[in-house]
Amino acid sequence: MSSKTKLFVxxxxxxxxxxxxxxxxxxxxxxxxxxPSEGGDQGTSxxxxxxxxxxxxxxxxxxxxxxxxxxxxxxGFADGFGGNSWRATTRAIFEAEAxxxxxxxxxxxxxxxxxxxxxxxxxxxxxxxxxxxxVSFTDAGEALLPTIRAATEAGVAFVPIIACPGGEPGxxxxxxxxxxxxxxxxxxxxxxxxxxxxEGNLVMLxxxxxxxxxxxVYNGAKRAVAENPNITFLNEQLGDTFVDTGWEPxxxxxxxxxxxxxxGQIDGIVADYGGGSVGGIEAFLxxxxxxxxxSANDSNEFACLWYQYKDTQPNYQVxxxxxxxxxxxxxxxxxxxxVNGLPNTEPSTYNLEIIEDSTDPNxxxxxxxxxxxxxxxxxxxxxxxxxALFGQ
Numbered sequence: 001m002s003s004k005t006k007l008f009v010x011x012x013x014x015x016x017x018x019x020x021x022x023x024x025x026x027x028x029x030x031x032x033x034x035x036p037s038e039g040g041d042q043g044t045s046x047x048x049x050x051x052x053x054x055x056x057x058x059x060x061x062x063x064x065x066x067x068x069x070x071x072x073x074x075x076g077f078a079d080g081f082g083g084n085s086w087r088a089t090t091r092a093i094f095e096a097e098a099x100x101x102x103x104x105x106x107x108x109x110x111x112x113x114x115x116x117x118x119x120x121x122x123x124x125x126x127x128x129x130x131x132x133x134x135v136s137f138t139d140a141g142e143a144l145l146p147t148i149r150a151a152t153e154a155g156v157a158f159v160p161i162i163a164c165p166g167g168e169p170g171x172x173x174x175x176x177x178x179x180x181x182x183x184x185x186x187x188x189x190x191x192x193x194x195x196x197x198x199e200g201n202l203v204m205l206x207x208x209x210x211x212x213x214x215x216x217v218y219n220g221a222k223r224a225v226a227e228n229p230n231i232t233f234l235n236e237q238l239g240d241t242f243v244d245t246g247w248e249p250x251x252x253x254x255x256x257x258x259x260x261x262x263x264g265q266i267d268g269i270v271a272d273y274g275g276g277s278v279g280g281i282e283a284f285l286x287x288x289x290x291x292x293x294x295s296a297n298d299s300n301e302f303a304c305l306w307y308q309y310k311d312t313q314p315n316y317q318v319x320x321x322x323x324x325x326x327x328x329x330x331x332x333x334x335x336x337x338x339v340n341g342l343p344n345t346e347p348s349t350y351n352l353e354i355i356e357d358s359t360d361p362n363x364x365x366x367x368x369x370x371x372x373x374x375x376x377x378x379x380x381x382x383x384x385x386x387x388a389l390f391g392q
Contacts, residue, residue, distance in 0.1 A: 049337070049341070049342070049343045049344070050170075050174060050175065050334060050337055050338055050343070050344045050345075051345060052169040052170040052174075052175040052348060053169065053175070053348060053349065054345060054346070054347045054348055054349070055180070055347055055349045055350075055351065056346070056347030056349075056350060056351070057347070057350060057351055058322070058324075058326065058350060060346060060347050061326070061329060061330050061333075061346055061347075062330075062333065062344075062346055064097055064100050064101060064329070064332070064333055064336070065100070065101075066333075066342070066344075067333045067334075067336040067337045067340065067342055067344060068100075068101035068102070068103055068104070068336060068340075069101075069103060069336065069339070069340030069342065070103055071103060071340070072103055072104075072105045073101075073103055073104050073105065073132045073133065073336070073339065074104070074105060074106040074107075074108065074129070074130055074131045074132055074133075075098050075104055075106075075107055075108070075131065075132065075133040075134075075135070075332065075335070075336075076107070076108035076109065076110070076126040076131040076133070076134045076135070077091055077094045077095070077107075077108070077109050077110075077134075077135050077136070077328070078110050078112070078119070078122050078123050078126060078134055078135070078136040078137075079091065079109070079110065079111050079112065079136070079137050080112045080114065080119050080136070080137045080138060080139025080140060080163070081111070081112065081113060081114040081137070081139050081208065081247070082111035082112075082113070083111070083113065083114075083247075083248065084247050084248055084249075084273075084275060084276065085275050085299075085374030085375075085376070085390070086247070086273060086275055086323060086325065086376065087111075087137070088374075088389060088390075089323075089325045089374075089376050089379050089381065089389065090137070090161075090325040090327075090328050091109060091328075092381060092385065092389050093325050093326055093328050093329055093379060093380065093381065094107075094135060094328040094329070094331075094332060095107050095109070096381070096385070097328070097329045097332055098332060101336070106131075108126055108129065108131060110122035110125070110126065112139070112140075114139065114208055114246075116140040116143050116144070119138075119139070119140050119144060119147075120140075120143075120144065120147045123136065123144070123147050123148070123151055124147060124150075124151075126151075126156075127150070127151050127154050127156055131156060132155075132156065132157065132335075132339050133156070133157045133158075133159070133332065133335030133336055133338075133339055134151060134156055134157070134158050134159070134335070135159050135160075135161060135328055135331045135332055135335060136158065136159070136160050136161065137160075137161055137162055137163060138160040138161075138163050138164070138165040139163050139207075139208065139211050139213075140165075140211075141163060141165050141166065141210070141211065141212040142165055142166045142167070142212075144165050145165055145166060145167045145172060148160070148165060148167070148172055148173050149167070149172050152172060152173055157174050157334075157335040157336070157338035157339045158173040158174060158335070159173060159174045159175060159176070159177060159331040159332070159334050159335045160173060160176045160177075160331075161176070161177045161178060161327050161328055161331045162177075162178050162179075162213050162324075162327065163178075163211055163212045163213040164176035164178055164212065165212070166212075169348075174334050174335055174338045175334055175348040176348060177327045177328075177330055177331040177334065177348045177349075177350075178213075178327060178348070178349060178350070179321075179322075179324050179327070179349070179350045179351070179352045180349050180350065180351050180352065181213060181216035181217055181220065182216060182217075182219060182220040182223070183220065183351060183352070184217055184220060184272075184321055184352055185204070185216065185217035185218060185219065185220025185221040185222075185223075185224075185270065185272075186220035186221065186223050186224050187220075187321070187352075187353075187354065188221070188270050188295035188296070188319065188321065188354075189202070189204070189220065189221035189223075189224035189225065189270045189295075190224045190227075191293075191295055191319045191354060191357070192268040192269070192270050192293050192294070192295045192319070193224060193225070193228050193231055193268065195268065195293035195315075195317050195359070196231070196267050196268040196292070196293060198228055198230055198231070199228075199230035199231065199267075200230075200231065200232070200265070200267030200268060201231075201232045201234050201263060201265050201266050201267045201268070202221075202225065202231050202232065202233050202234065202266075202267065202268045202269070202270065203233075203234045203235060203243060203259060203266055203268070203269050203270070204217070204218055204221045204233075204235050204242050204243065204269075204270045204271070204272075205242065205243045205245050205252065205255070205256070205269060205270070205271040205272070205273070205276070205277070205280065206218060206241075206242025206243060206244065206245065206271075206272050207242075207244070207245065207246065207247040207272065207273065208244060208246055208247065209241075209244040213272070214242045214272055215241070215242070217242070217270075217272045218235070218241060218242040221233075221270050234259070234263055234266070242272075243255055243259065245271075245273070245276050245279075245280075246276075247273050247275075247276050248276060248279070249275065249276050249277075249278050249279030249282075250279055251276075251279070252276040252277065252278075252279035252280045252283075253279035253280060253282050253283045253286075254279075254283075255280075256279070256280035256283035256284070257283040257286070257287065260283065260284070260287050260289055266289075266292055267292050267293075268292050268293045268294070269292060269293070269294045269295070270295050270296075271294070271295070271296040272296070272297065273296060273297065274296035274297045274298055274299035274302040274320055274323065275299040275301070275302070275374060275376075277294060277296045277299070277302055278299070278301045278302055278305060278373070280294075281294070281302075281305055285309075290313060290315055290316070291309060291313040291315065291316035292315060292316065293315065293316070293317045293318070293319075294316070294317075294318050295318065295319045295320065296318075296320055297320055297321055297322065297323040297324070298320040298321070298322060298323050298355065298356055298366075298376060298377060298378050299320075299323065299373075299374070299375075299376055300366075300367065300368055300371050300372065300373055300374065300375040300376070300377060301373035301374065302318065302320065302365075303318070303320075303356060303365035303366055303367040303377075304367035304369070304373070306318045306358055306365050306367075307365070307367050310358065317358045317359050318356065318357075318358050318365060319354050319356060319357045319358070319359075320354065320355060320356040320365070321352040321353065321354055321355060322352055322355055322378040323376045323378055323379065324350065324352065324378070325376060325378075325379045325380075326378075326379060326380050327350065330346045330347070330348070333346055334346065334348070355378060368383075370383075371383065371386055371387065372386065372387065372389075372390035372391075374390050375390065
């Protein structure tokens with residue numbers, strides 16, 4: 001094992017026990033908070049440097065200046081799929097955050113285009129180019145573990161986001177940074193079921209087939225359905241999995257049109273991508289079918305469509321949780337802390353709440369007509385940054 005690998009792996013486990021909860025995508029987070037050890041010299045206490053599995057909220061994210069260090073560094077964002085506005089926004093946040101460290105000399109980006117073999121090649125290429133920190137949306141899940149382990153062995157601080165790839169955080173990679181996925185699916189499904197009056201046909205729309213993130217969201221939604229016996233979860237007739245939309249509005253429109261043809265009546269939808277959901281909404285409108293309650297993560301156009309149709313579609317209500325593109329920032333922090341041998345106790349699992357709810361006067365959807373349709377208001381990017389990102 002290289003000296004760099006020893007530096008950050010040793011910082012994350014000891015002969016004693018560490019909490020390794022949190023980010024295995026097949027189970028989601030337990031929601032229990034792990035507490036870093038108290039006392040001792042943070043510069044030498046392995047357990048206190050970068051404990052894994054800490055649960056918190058967005059407000060717990062620290063300033064990157066605490067983790068930049070002094071040595072020249074290269075960082076990279078290895079995306080498993082870069083073909084939608086959510087991915088473009090997440091990349092922009094990562095690059096803007098990295099630019100705050102003067103000692104980061106190069107910021108690399110790759111797009112695997114939903115191809116597992118290309119994702120493996122992209123990661124290996126970054127390692128070969130001497131990248132010190134890799135943050136990655138590991139869409140291919142466990143298929144990437146051997147490559148991730150090899151990167152760790154080579155001394156790279158590897159930090160997956162959102163679609164946690166299994167394995168052992170703190171050993172195979174620094175940690176995985178994501179929202180509490182199970183709570184996300186469960187919370188949005190409960191809201192949707194409530195708007196449905198506790199009965200009817202529910203569908204959950206996810207991303208590309210087999211991805212661990214949508215699987216975890218689906219499992220959370222299933223838990224909500226299990227508490228409501230008058231709900232028919234149509235996904236159970238579709239292979240007991242989420243509906244594959246490719247996280248693309250155009251494909252989502254086609255898929256939802258097919259669902260309407262197959263089932264006729266759909267009374268509620270839970271989606272793990274608000275930006276893609278706009279295509280599904282168009283499918284309902286084109287079919288002349290009443291829009292149902294719809295929950296997802298936030299997107300400017302998703303909110304604006306509610307204002308456009310709320311007066312003519314009485315059953316159409318929407319709710320969102322944060323699109324949490326900002327997780328790429330604390331993921332970068334953890335990678336930098338690992339390389340520089342610095343302590344980092346930021347959360348790796350973030351609890352989200354419903355931030356927009358058309359039924360709640362205090363949480364009305366936020367539509368910004370002067371911003372692009374694809375803008376994600378909760379991203380933290382400024383108006384100018386969002387306009388520049390989407391070429392407006």
